[in-house]
Amino acid sequence: MKVKILDTTLREGEQTPGVSFSIDAKVEIARKLDEAKVDMIEAGHPAVSQDVTEAIKRIVAERLDAEILAHSRALITDVEAALACGVDRVAIFLGITEKKLQAMKMTEEKAIETAVKSVQYARDHGAKVRFTAEDATRGNYDFIVRICRAAIEAGADRISIPDTVGITPPNKMKDLFSRLSRDLGAELDAHCHNDLGFAVASAIAAVEGGATAVHTTVNGIGERAGITPLEPFAVALKVLHNVDTVDLTKLPELSLLLEKHSGIPVSPLQPIVGENAFSHKGGVHAAAVIFDPQTYEAFPPSIVGRQREIVISKYTGKVALEDRLKRLGVALTEEELMKVLQAIKERPEVRSYRDVDLLELAEKAAGKKLEIQVPKKIEALVLVKCESNVYTTAVARRILWIRGVSKVLEISGDFDIEVLLNVETINQMNEVLENIRKIKGVTGTNTRIILKKFNNEA
Numbered sequence: 001m002k003v004k005i006l007d008t009t010l011r012e013g014e015q016t017p018g019v020s021f022s023i024d025a026k027v028e029i030a031r032k033l034d035e036a037k038v039d040m041i042e043a044g045h046p047a048v049s050q051d052v053t054e055a056i057k058r059i060v061a062e063r064l065d066a067e068i069l070a071h072s073r074a075l076i077t078d079v080e081a082a083l084a085c086g087v088d089r090v091a092i093f094l095g096i097t098e099k100k101l102q103a104m105k106m107t108e109e110k111a112i113e114t115a116v117k118s119v120q121y122a123r124d125h126g127a128k129v130r131f132t133a134e135d136a137t138r139g140n141y142d143f144i145v146r147i148c149r150a151a152i153e154a155g156a157d158r159i160s161i162p163d164t165v166g167i168t169p170p171n172k173m174k175d176l177f178s179r180l181s182r183d184l185g186a187e188l189d190a191h192c193h194n195d196l197g198f199a200v201a202s203a204i205a206a207v208e209g210g211a212t213a214v215h216t217t218v219n220g221i222g223e224r225a226g227i228t229p230l231e232p233f234a235v236a237l238k239v240l241h242n243v244d245t246v247d248l249t250k251l252p253e254l255s256l257l258l259e260k261h262s263g264i265p266v267s268p269l270q271p272i273v274g275e276n277a278f279s280h281k282g283g284v285h286a287a288a289v290i291f292d293p294q295t296y297e298a299f300p301p302s303i304v305g306r307q308r309e310i311v312i313s314k315y316t317g318k319v320a321l322e323d324r325l326k327r328l329g330v331a332l333t334e335e336e337l338m339k340v341l342q343a344i345k346e347r348p349e350v351r352s353y354r355d356v357d358l359l360e361l362a363e364k365a366a367g368k369k370l371e372i373q374v375p376k377k378i379e380a381l382v383l384v385k386c387e388s389n390v391y392t393t394a395v396a397r398r399i400l401w402i403r404g405v406s407k408v409l410e411i412s413g414d415f416d417i418e419v420l421l422n423v424e425t426i427n428q429m430n431e432v433l434e435n436i437r438k439i440k441g442v443t444g445t446n447t448r449i450i451l452k453k454f455n456n457e458a
C-alpha cells in the first residue's frame with residue numbers, strides 16, 4: 001500500500017481562526033515539511049491576498065522535493081493566479097451538494113461545465129490538476145461520479161473527496177472510497193474534517209477503502225475543529241498497516257514549529273506530540289512498563305524520536321521508585337524505600353519529583369549522607385531571552401526536550417525563560433547551551449553555574 005501525504009497546514013491551516021503566518025514562517029514550515037518528506041504541500045489559495053500569493057511563489061522558488069500546490073476555485077481568474085505562482089499542481093474545488101449548487105445558481109450541467117473549463121485551462125497551461133468535489137460526503141453519489149469523471153477526462157489526475165463538515169464515520173468513509181475507486185479508477189485524496197472527532201479514524205478508513213493520498217495539517221489545525229493531524233495519522237498508518245509515509249522522528253519538531261507560528265498550544269494529551277503522550281503515572285502502569293514497556297504502550301516512543309517517562313508522584317509505587325533510584329545509583333533497604341514512598345505520598349501537592357528531590361528524600365530516609373555513585377553533577381541556571389514576537393511557551397517546551405535540562409520556567413523581567421541544567425561535564429553543558437541557542441526565536445542566553453544550594457522544603 002502506498003499512501004501520499006498532502007500537507008495543507010499552509011492553506012487549510014491558515015484558515016484556523018486567529019492564525020496568520022508570515023511569509024518567512026510559511027517558507028520555514030514548508031522546508032520542515034519537505035525535510036519530513038511529505039509528498040505534496042498545499043501552499044495556499046492565491047486569490048485570498050497578495051501575501052498568500054507571495055508566500056506560494058517563495059515556496060516554489062525553494063525547489064523542494066515535495067510537489068507544490070495552489071488551491072483555486074473553479075474560476076479562470078483563480079486558476080490564472082495559481083498558474084502565475086509557478087506551482088506544480090492546481091487544486092480546483094467546486095461545491096457539489098444540491099444546496100451549494102442552488103446558492104451558486106448552477107444546474108448540475110452548468111457545474112460540470114464550470115469544472116471542466118477550469119480543469120482544462122490549468123492543464124492547457126502545463127499544470128497538473130486535482131479536482132475537489134467539495135462536501136462530497138453529503139453530495140449525491142451519481143452526480144459526484146459524473147462531475148469527477150468529467151474532470152478526469154478534462155485532465156485531472158487526482159480527485160479529492162472531502163468530508164467538509166466532518167460528519168462521516170469511518171465505516172461509511174471506507175465504503176464511499178471503495179465505491180469511488182471502483183467507479184472512477186482515479187487517484188483519490190481524502191480530506192477529513194474533525195467536527196465529530198473522526199478525522200484520524202476516517203482518514204485511515206478512507207485509505208483502507210482505496211484513497212491514495214490523505215490531507216493533513218500539523219497539529220490538526222484548520223477550519224473549526226481542524227482536519228486530520230499529520231502526527232497521529234502517519235503513526236497510525238505505520239502501526240496498523242506498516243505503511244511508511246513521512247519521517248516520523250521529525251514530527252515533534254514540526255509540531256513545536258507550528259505551535260510557535262500558529263500561537264495555538266498543543267494539549268499535553270495530544271497523541272504523539274503532547275507532553276504526556278509517553279508518560280506513565282499510575283503505580284500499576286509504571287511497574288508494568290518497567291517490566292515490559294509493551295504492557296501499556298501501543299508502540300515505542302522511539303519511533304517518533306521521543307522517550308518514555310515515568311512520573312514520580314503520589315501515585316508512584318515501590319517498583320517505579322526503586323527503579324528510578326537505582327538508575328541514580330542509590331540502593332535503599334526495603335524499609336528506607338517505604339519511608340521515601342511515605343514521604344512522597346504525604347505531599348500530594350508535588351506533581352512530579354525531580355532526581356535531586358528524590359536523592360534528598362532518600363538521604364533523609366537512610367538517615368545519612370548516601371554514597372551516591374552517580375557522577376558529580378554540574379547544575380547551572382540559564383536565562384534565556386526570546387524575540388518579542390515568538391510564542392515563549394513553545395520555546396520553553398522545546399528547551400524541555402533537550403537532554404540535560406531538568407526544569408524550565410517562564411519568567412518575567414529582563415529574560416523570558418529560566419532553565420535548570422543538570423549535566424555531568426562542562427562539555428555537556430556547552431552542548432546543551434548550543435542546543436538552546438539554536439532554537440528559532442532565542443536571541444541570547446546568560447548562564448550561571450550553581451555552587452551551593454540551600455533548600456527550605458521539607
Ligand code: HCA
Pocket residue numbers: 012015091093132134135160161162163164165191193215223
Ligand atoms: C475549503 C474546502 C475544503 C477543500 C478540500 C480540498 C473542504 O476550505 O475551501 O480541496 O480537498 O474541506 O472541503 O477545505
Ligand code: CU
Pocket residue numbers: 012162164191193222223227
Ligand atoms: Cu477543508
